Amino acid sequence: MNITKRKVDSLPIPEGKSAQRRYMDDTLKGFGIRVTSSGYKAFIIEKTINGKQSRITIGPYPNLTVEQARREAQKMLGEVATGKDPLEQKRIVLSEKILLGEAFENYINAPRSKGPLSKKTVYDYRRLFVSKGGRKGVKSDSSHPGALSKWKNKRLSSITPNAVLSWHLDISETHGPYYADLAARLLRGIWNHTRAENKSLPENPVSALTERKRWNQKTRRKSVIHKYQLQDWWSALQTVSNETTRDYLMLLLFTGMRRSECAALEWSMFDLKGRLINIPGRLTKNGKDHILPLGNYIGNVLIRKLSSSDSQFIFPGGGKSGHLTEARRAISHIKNTSGIEFMIHDLRRTFITIAEGLDLSSFIIKHLVNHAIDEDVTGGYISFDIERPRKAMQQIEHSIIEAADIKVKL
Known part of the structure; x- marks a missing residue:
């Protein structure tokens, strides 16, 4: 058929869901129009490009007139004849615009x-x-x-x-x-x-x-708050005015939890009777549920906190998440007050360092900080009674209390 406006307007709508039909022009080889069951009509060219039969859409009718589509088809078919790929050219133009x-x-x-x-x-x-x-x-x-x-x-x-x-x-x-x-x-x-x-x-x-070998040299941080620094660090922590942030940093030190896991804790995860924190896999780095026993001191802190809380989160915040997301101001205040340089992850390293100093089993320490155990052949056979890590946690807590000279209320 010779594609004209009159012919295009009179083309029948193909029957059947998702049905379509194409009509090719007799005068310009490779130029045609495609009609779908929804009534959509679009001008196309069909040509073998790089050894493959390709169909390229020029544009919809009546947004493009027959005359405009024919001129564009002549241009595109001319590019194909000279070895160019109009589709690739179109992709290049689009890719150059990606922000x-x-x-x-x-x-x-x-x-x-x-x-x-x-x-x-x-x-x-x-x-x-x-x-x-x-x-x-x-x-x-x-x-x-x-x-x-x-x-x-x-x-x-x-x-x-x-x-x-x-x-x-x-x-x-x-x-x-x-x-x-x-x-x-x-x-x-x-x-x-x-x-x-x-x-x-x-x-x-x-x-x-x-x-050019311009990546910065990678050296794993090994900074911790040393035991001889804990008393000054603890005294500075007590001067933090925001109670939520203060308790958050305290729990990080006494449990070695990752900051993101700790910040998102909910009261429903706190087992008051068992003095456990049940951390769901959606919060942990390895995606596995983690049961963390608490020492007596930090357990009492949470119990007192629970009695005055009206939030679902242990550490509520004002953002979209509803919980605390960072503690920058408090950390800056502690650093300025104590003179001790530290990052929030140093609290986790400090916990692990103190645990290792007590000659605790490496498997117990890994369990407490939720590091992978089952990757080790022997570790795959170990199943912990919660009282074993609880005993270790109590030893670590006692060591922190002693080093920081914390006055524990009996």
Whole structure:
């Protein structure tokens, strides 16, 4: 048929759900129109491209007139004749318009074989894109925005290897080496995910950090609050005005819990009679439920706290989550008051260090801090009676109380 406006208007609607039919033009070979059972009509070209029969949609009718569609078809068929792929050209144009912020949203929301990213991971990633905040301990102001915030509305195609090298060096100096590497790894992940669907994007520019050996040297932190420092640290903790944050840091020290697990604890997880905390797998790093016995001192602290609480959370907060999410001000106050430099994860390391100093079984310590046990052949045969780790917890608690010179009310 010769595709004209009159012919297009009179084309019948194919019957059947999801049915469609195409009509090809007699005068311009490869030009046609597709009609669906919903009445949708769109101009197309069909041609063998790179050895494969391809169909490319030009645009819908009547948004495009027959004359406009015919001219566009002639142009596209001419590109095919010269060895070009109009579909690939279209993808290139679209990929050049992708912004980093858009690619980031697609990356964090993409389906994964191991399940979606945790809320904590997404929260940490989003912080890299906010306009305020930076390295922990650095005042949040316009001079320390999130590492990727300035590139949020930048086209991926405009991010070059040299730009990444310069950016990474700058972030390392203003935010710190660990923060810079974290941001670079996220950028690399976003880029690889986007390029998997947009092959026209250039090679990952973050590779320049590997090729030029510009990644910051990785040294695992081993900082702890030493036993001789605990008395000063504890005295400074008692001057923290926010009771919720004060108790939160106290529980971290006495249990060695991870900060995110501890912050999200609910009273329903606290076994008052058994003096246990039942941490569900949705909160733990390894995704497994964890039963944590409490020492007498910290158990009494929670019991007193429960009597005056009207929240579902042990450590309520004012944000969307409903619970405490960070303790920066309190940590800064303790550091300034005591003169002791520490990070929140140092409380977990301090707990483990004190436990090891008591010559406790490594399996008991792993159990208390919820490190993997069943990966060890012997560990796979061990089943704990809760009283064994409870006894160990009491020993650790006593050691902390003694070192910090805590006056325990009997």
